[in-house]
Amino acid sequence: TTYDIALVPGDGVGGEVVAAGREVLDAVARTSDADIGFAWTTYDWGSGYFAEHGRMMPEDGLDLLAPHDAIYFGAVGSAQVPDHVSLWGLRLRICQGLDQWANVRPVRFLPNVPTPLRTTGADLDWVVVRENSEGEYAGLGGRNLSGRGPGNEVAVQTSLFTEKGCERIMRYAFELARTRPRRRLTSVTKSNAQQYGMVLWDEVFTRLRADYPDVETDSCLVDAMAARFVLRPASLDVIVASNLNADILSDLGSAMAGSLGLAASANLDPERRHPSMFEPVHGSAPDIAGLGVANPVGAIESGALMLEHLGQDADAARLRRAVDAAAAAGVLTPDLGGTASTADVVRAVLDHL
Amino acid sequence: TTYDIALVPGDGVGGEVVAAGREVLDAVARTSDADIGFAWTTYDWGSGYFAEHGRMMPEDGLDLLAPHDAIYFGAVGSAQVPDHVSLWGLRLRICQGLDQWANVRPVRFLPNVPTPLRTTGADLDWVVVRENSEGEYAGLGGRNLSGRGPGNEVAVQTSLFTEKGCERIMRYAFELARTRPRRRLTSVTKSNAQQYGMVLWDEVFTRLRADYPDVETDSCLVDAMAARFVLRPASLDVIVASNLNADILSDLGSAMAGSLGLAASANLDPERRHPSMFEPVHGSAPDIAGLGVANPVGAIESGALMLEHLGQDADAARLRRAVDAAAAAGVLTPDLGGTASTADVVRAVLDHL
Numbered sequence A, B: 001t002t003y004d005i006a007l008v009p010g011d012g013v014g015g016e017v018v019a020a021g022r023e024v025l026d027a028v029a030r031t032s033d034a035d036i037g038f039a040w041t042t043y044d045w046g047s048g049y050f051a052e053h054g055r056m057m058p059e060d061g062l063d064l065l066a067p068h069d070a071i072y073f074g075a076v077g078s079a080q081v082p083d084h085v086s087l088w089g090l091r092l093r094i095c096q097g098l099d100q101w102a103n104v105r106p107v108r109f110l111p112n113v114p115t116p117l118r119t120t121g122a123d124l125d126w127v128v129v130r131e132n133s134e135g136e137y138a139g140l141g142g143r144n145l146s147g148r149g150p151g152n153e154v155a156v157q158t159s160l161f162t163e164k165g166c167e168r169i170m171r172y173a174f175e176l177a178r179t180r181p182r183r184r185l186t187s188v189t190k191s192n193a194q195q196y197g198m199v200l201w202d203e204v205f206t207r208l209r210a211d212y213p214d215v216e217t218d219s220c221l222v223d224a225m226a227a228r229f230v231l232r233p234a235s236l237d238v239i240v241a242s243n244l245n246a247d248i249l250s251d252l253g254s255a256m257a258g259s260l261g262l263a264a265s266a267n268l269d270p271e272r273r274h275p276s277m278f279e280p281v282h283g284s285a286p287d288i289a290g291l292g293v294a295n296p297v298g299a300i301e302s303g304a305l306m307l308e309h310l311g312q313d314a315d316a317a318r319l320r321r322a323v324d325a326a327a328a329a330g331v332l333t334p335d336l337g338g339t340a341s342t343a344d345v346v347r348a349v350l351d352h353l
């Protein structure tokens, strides 16, 4: 099979890490027991495109992406375009426009990588399942001067929670939890202070639990959860949370694994009516763009998630073993305290494939 | 001076820790160089009161609190009352009803206390300044079935940001930052994804910076900030954030200091038209209520914040030294891996006053 992949490098280090990931994925295909290959179509959208066209992607961008088997994405964000414009114009537009409602963010601890916590290590293995279509990222709200005149501007930002939206992401998380050895699912809200959306979320979670008696569950408030990540990390397995809460917790989790540069992410349409999108969690990192030292592991591991989504589990596992071996050999980029370049890491991964 | 303090123990361990704090504060007054004392009036509000009266506090509760010099609060929350009912009925009602718009949460690292991070220690000293009157805790929103019928409920939760609300909390944080040796202030938002309220926040912060050229500033997204707490903790000094973001980050910070049980909090009306409220950050902890092992340090340190608010800085400093000495002597409750009881910690602090 030749998989038809849309490549969207985006801004900053985005291009560097997807180039690294593409090289690794092509090598995985060449060395696979299965008969697979990748055909890449590059879409140069992002802040550069914005400078010329006044928008982050063409009007028919979603139509261009729709026929592909998957989307491999870099990062977005630059000093030239306000962050909320660039994000809503590209990344969030793709996620929401192609109904990629499940954002799956595993946190893996690699061998030999220094972690900030005393207790972290090989026994930890989390997946944050993030609601990706509504919640705090519904984009609803507005700004205006209040009746009291200048200096009295008011802004509202509205989160939207639907019963259907809660149910589908939770069922996804329950199903994922039951495939894992510990079969544990923790739901995160802030329902003590946010008495509408978060309480609906809790109610749906309570209702669904009965359908998954084989999954051990608990609920945790997001503030207590942030504390729990550092104080009782071994108590976590699969975590399901709303868009913003999961965003915060997945960054915290990957920091605990040593660097945001390690973190991989899948934006899935689990019903497969649209292509899913795979991207590192880190941003465009303008401060190190062009230096050739961006950590490509997040992008490479996102490639492993893409392989799984395409049904190539054996190759995904083989790729992860190669990433582990490269880390174990001490080939680490500066964000992990090493001196390796992006290219060094790619070479080390290729050596171990 | 005799300070007239309203004591609101609340639920669970709340009563145990405020009793401990009261004992310590009375001893501070007895041993003070200043001529001070405390007169305590206890208000037994909370879930017990709810069981009898169907509300968490009397209708005229705010009027009862208003004449006091300060409020010393325990914790709220129990299995008998839904969390959002108990919180909005008592703690948030007091904060918002008495316009305690600044919630100040120092994170102190105590000697000899085991911390989860390799790098944490005596060189770290943060203050989270939390907007306490609006934002994500505005209480706005609602729930309803959508037109599509059963199983299609929809909930919205609206955050409210006002220019005035942003400005006053930021000015408070700037003024605080300029009294500290490092004079550094970090503002936290999620303005890339939340394009109304958070963008207004950023704009106000940018405008105010010009008034405080002596304070070094930066802005950080909340997800990156969670990562920064664990990866670059020494880069932080004073942090100013919205209600929810600051809630998450202050819990994360106190977990890094070893336990939520250590964390103190001041809910201030900086204009002093209403009494301010001092409370530990931890909750009612029903699992350990009645066992006599709750960590009283958060409540005791909240007492130190109250002393400062009352103008007794020397006694606040003396109290903190006694807390440090008790920790250094190894008198730690079980949340910190020790075997001391609440009473043991009180005794150790009294010994070092």
Ligand SMILES: CC(C)[C@H](C(=O)O)[C@@H](O)C(=O)O
Binding pocket: A192, A193, A223, B087, B247, B281, B283
């Ligand atoms: C109990 C809850 C509403 C409260 C909050 O979020 O404000 C608590 O978490 C805190 O941090 O004081």
Ligand SMILES: CC(C)[C@H](C(=O)O)[C@@H](O)C(=O)O
Binding pocket: A087, A247, A281, A283, B192, B193, B223
């Ligand atoms: C760039 C930003 C909008 C994005 C998000 O919050 O979704 C990023 O933080 C992420 O986690 O992918």
